Each structure stands twice: as structure tokens, then as C-alpha cells.
Amino acid sequence: MGQHFLPGTPPVAITLRKTAQARRISLRISRLDGRVTLTCPLRTSDREALAFAHEKADWLRRHLNDQPAPVGIEINSELLFEGRLLRIASGSGRLVRAEGELLLVPGTPERAAARIAGFLKQTARDRLAAASDHYATQLGRPYARLTLRDTRSRWGSCTADGGLMYSWRLIMAPPEVLNYVAAHEVAHLAEMNHSDAFWQVVRDLYGDYRAPRRWLREKGGDLHRYRFGA
Numbered sequence: 001m002g003q004h005f006l007p008g009t010p011p012v013a014i015t016l017r018k019t020a021q022a023r024r025i026s027l028r029i030s031r032l033d034g035r036v037t038l039t040c041p042l043r044t045s046d047r048e049a050l051a052f053a054h055e056k057a058d059w060l061r062r063h064l065n066d067q068p069a070p071v072g073i074e075i076n077s078e079l080l081f082e083g084r085l086l087r088i089a090s091g092s093g094r095l096v097r098a099e100g101e102l103l104l105v106p107g108t109p110e111r112a113a114a115r116i117a118g119f120l121k122q123t124a125r126d127r128l129a130a131a132s133d134h135y136a137t138q139l140g141r142p143y144a145r146l147t148l149r150d151t152r153s154r155w156g157s158c159t160a161d162g163g164l165m166y167s168w169r170l171i172m173a174p175p176e177v178l179n180y181v182a183a184h185e186v187a188h189l190a191e192m193n194h195s196d197a198f199w200q201v202v203r204d205l206y207g208d209y210r211a212p213r214r215w216l217r218e219k220g221g222d223l224h225r226y227r228f229g230a
Contacts, residue, residue: 002046004038006053012060014038014053016046025052027060030152034067036060071225073113079103079226081120083174088112095119117228124148124171124178131182132164135205141189152224155216156181158188169223173215180212 006012017039025040025048040049053060071077078085081098091097091104096119098104105112129146136143144162156166164185170178183206191198202209 004046004050004053006057006060008057008061012036012057012064014050016040016049018042018044025049027053027056029060029063029067034064035152036064068222068225070227073116073226073228075105075109075112079116080172080223082171083177088116113227113229120171121148121168124166124168127171127175127178128166128182131179132186135183135186136189138205139186139190139201141186143186143189155220156185158185158192160192162189167223169226172223172226173220174212177212177215180206180209181216183209 002016004014004016006014014036015038017037018041019039020042022039022041025038025044028037028039029035030037038049038053040052071079073079073088075088075090078087080086081103084101086098086101086103089102089104090109091102091106093106096103096105096115103116105115107115125146125148128148132143132146142162143158143164146164146166148166148168150169151165151167154167155170156164158164166181166185170181184202187198187201187205190201
């Protein structure tokens with residue numbers, strides 16, 4: 001791994017990744033956060049790989065310009081919560097709460113982003129734990145633990161020893177999308193692959209998963225637009 005910059009206005013940050021699995025040089029722009037990865041075979045020199053990126057500069061900038069703009073979280077901005085776009089407003093009391101079309105945040109405006117991030121993570125944990133418990137009981141296979149992260153490359157995962165991991169940003173998606181991801185990862189407790197047998201387990205647990213899967217593919221990247229500060 002190495003960090004490089006493609007000159008221009010503005011300069012483009014590129015992560016150079018060398019791997020034995022690569023057969024050619026390739027560029028990838030993450031649909032989740034716009035990060036650019038330049039992947040190449042182990043024997044490729046940095047100079048050769050970066051020359052490839054320079055040749056693709058116009059393509060790269062064109063696609064980066066199509067990326068949705070980041071959204072800062074503050075009072076009066078808007079935020080997706082369980083598939084609904086809510087306006088953030090100052091609230092009373094001690095807890096962040098969703099009421100109607102508002103997300104009410106107590107305390108000083110400077111602390112709003114941190115308070116909202118905490119609220120989202122706790123609510124995500126509650127919803128994902130309930131969904132995972134439901135599907136694991138339905139499957140008849142318990143999971144070992146549940147952790148949350150702010151992942152950029154996947155919405156969830158399941159380890160060989162039964163550990164489930166989810167992106168806490170799923171709480172911003174519609175509930176049926178969150179439930180589909182939980183069913184998907186729980187299904188891996190029975191089938192640690194993406195075979196036809198695995199997808200049949202997902203179908204048995206969740207039902208027709210095509211709509212939430214399509215939502216993640218088409219709109220999931222929007223969940224990473226939101227910036228909650230340091």
C-alpha cells in the first residue's frame with residue numbers, strides 16, 4: 001500500500017495496492033466514499049502504475065465529479081434515518097429522538113454531530129441485534145458475537161466462528177434493507193459462501209430479497225455522504 005497524488009486542481013489521492021492476485025493494472029473508485037485505488041501485479045513498478053493513472057486522469061476526474069457531495073451534520077441540515085429524510089433541530093431533554101420529520105438533538109450545536117453519531121450507533125445495534133436474533137432463531141444456529149464498524153467495502157460480514165459484523169450506517173437505510181443484510185449475514189452461519197444453496201437460505205429467512213439488494217447497489221453509497229466530524 002502507498003499513498004500518491006495525481007496532480008491537478010484539486011489533486012486526487014490514489015492508494016497504490018500491489019497484489020499477487022492482480023493480472024493487470026486497474027483503477028477503482030469506491031461507490032461508497034469515492035476513494036481511488038490503483039491495483040497492480042507485484043512486479044509492476046510504481047512508475048508504471050502511476051503512468052497508467054495519469055493516462056486515465058480525464059476518466060478518473062469525470063467519474064469523481066459524478067460522486068455525490070459530502071453532507072456535514074449540524075443543526076438545520078438533513079439526515080437519512082430508517083429511510084426517511086429528517087431535519088436536524090435543537091431539542092430538549094437528554095436524548096436524541098426522532099419525532100415526525102425532525103431529529104431533535106439536545107445540548108450545544110457544537111456537539112450535535114457527535115450526539116447524533118452516538119444515537120445512530122446505539123439504534124443500529126438495537127435493530128441489528130433484534131434482526132440477527134430473529135433470523136438466527138429461525139435458522140436454528142446461534143451467532144457468537146455482534147460488532148459494529150464504519151466499513152466502506154461491505155455492509156456486513158460473518159466469520160468462520162460465527163461473529164457477525166455490520167456497518168452502523170445501515171440504520172439510515174429503510175428497515176427492510178437493514179433486515180435483509182442481517183438475514184444475509186446470518187445465512188452465512190449455514191453456508192459460508194455465495195452458492196445457490198446460500199441464496200436459498202437467504203430466501204427462506206427473508207423472502208424475496210431483490211428489492212433491498214437493489215437499493216443497496218443503487219443508493220447505498222448515499223449513506224457514506226454524511227460526515228460526523230472527528
